[in-house]
Amino acid sequence: SQKIEQNSEALNIxxxxxxxxxxxxxxxxxxxLQWYRQDPGRGPVFLLLIRENEKEKRxxxxxVTFDTTLKQSLFHITASQPADSATYLCAPQSGGSYIPTFGxxxxxxVHP
Amino acid sequence: xxxxxxxxxxxxxxxxxxxxxxxxxxxxxxxxYWYQQILGQGPKLLIQFQNNGVVDDSQxxxxxxxxxxxxxxxxxxxxxxxxxxxxAVYLCASSLQGSYNEQFFGPxxxxxxx
Numbered sequence: 516s517q518k519i520e521q522n523s524e525a526l527n528i529x530x531x532x533x534x535x536x537x538x539x540x541x542x543x544x545x546x547x548l549q550w551y552r553q554d555p556g557r558g559p560v561f562l563l564l565i566r567e568n569e570k571e572k573r574x575x576x577x578x579v580t581f582d583t584t585l586k587q588s589l590f591h592i593t594a595s596q597p598a599d600s601a602t603y604l605c606a607p608q609s610g611g612s613y614i615p616t617f618g619x620x621x622x623x624x625v626h627p
Numbered sequence: 628x629x630x631x632x633x634x635x636x637x638x639x640x641x642x643x644x645x646x647x648x649x650x651x652x653x654x655x656x657x658x659x660y661w662y663q664q665i666l667g668q669g670p671k672l673l674i675q676f677q678n679n680g681v682v683d684d685s686q687x688x689x690x691x692x693x694x695x696x697x698x699x700x701x702x703x704x705x706x707x708x709x710x711x712x713x714x715a716v717y718l719c720a721s722s723l724q725g726s727y728n729e730q731f732f733g734p735x736x737x738x739x740x741x
Contacts, residue, residue, distance in 0.1 A: 519669075549729075558631075558718050558732025559670065604669050614683055615660070615730065617669035 517543045519618035521605060527624045528595055536590040536621045538605030545607035548581055548588050553602045553620060562603075563590075595625045629653065631733035633719050639739045645707040648736045652700070652721030658682075660730065661694055661704050662718040670718055676702065677724075709740045 520539040528534050538548070547566045551559035565572045565581045565588070572579045578591040588607070592599050602620040632651040640646050652659050657678050662670035673692065674684040679699040687694070691710070696702040706713055716735040722728040 551730075556734075558720070558735050559730075560732070561729040564729065606669075614672055614675070614685070616672070617662075619667065619669045 517541070517616065519605065519607060519616060521603075521618040522621045523619065525622040525624055527626065530596060530625055530627050532595055534592040534595045534599065534623055534625070536603050536605075536623065538588040538590070538607070538618055540586050540607045543607070543609055544583065545609055548579075548605060548607040549615075550577075550579055550588075550590050551604040551606065551617075553604055559604055559617075592623070595623075597625045597627050599623060600625050631719055631721055631731050633717075633733035633736055635736055636734060637737050637739075639741065640709055641741050642711055643708040645705065646709055646738060647703055647705045648717050648719075648738075650702045650704070650719030650733060652702075652719070653731055655723070656721035656731070657699075657724050658722045658728075659696055659702050660718075660720040660722075661702070662720065664716045664718055664735070666715075673704070706738075709738075711740050714738055714740045 518541045549564045550562045552562055553559040563579045565579045567583055576593045580589045602622045604617050604620040606617045634649050659676045661673045663673055664670045673687045674694045675682040676696045679696050694704045716737050718732055718735045720730040720732045722730045
């Protein structure tokens with residue numbers, strides 16, 4: 516069955532460092548992958564979408580990579596700030612599937 | 628631009644009771660989703676509408692859950708009767724057309740079943 520793996524343990528880093536979050540998937544080949552941010556008590560907020568033919572995508576301090584051979588996406592936040600503390604969800608999706616599937620998310624804590 | 632509206636924000640009921648949630652998507656968004664998010668997990672899709680038609684409801688427990696989007700705009704999700712394991716946050720989201728587009732989420736309804 517399709518499986519999405521994100522680190523269940525929280526990632527703790529110091530302000531100013533680069534945070535790297537991992538999303539691994541098995542048993543399917545997504546045509547694109549989305550990353551969302553979720554703060555406590557709120558709904559997820561879209562951050563970035565990357566397609567299978569794109570190796571990398573950037574938006575301000577955010578960078579996403581998509582390696583279809585490794586079946587992995589990496590999400591980077593450079594020059595991290597305490598305000599970046601949140602849970603980050605990845606959502607890979609097959610081109611032929613209408614069902615959006617989310618990972619459980621990884622909690623990021625940026626310490627001042 | 629107004630976001631996705633949901634009500635109520637919180638609901639506490641006893642098991643075997645019924646409950647209904649309401650969602651008003653962003654104007655012009657054809658696709659509407661209902662998700663269930665259990666604490667510590669990612670959102671799980673329950674049902675997806677395209678306008679007023681159902682695209683997918685394969686993960687909706689149809690013996691107790693129902694949803695409708697009668698005029699292709701707002702939607703209601705109902706649970707009848709509720710079980711303890713239904714305690715979760717119920718999120719509504721909408722997108723312009725299809726799930727490959729950015730989804731906009733509402734604040735969610737936190738349901739506690741006692």
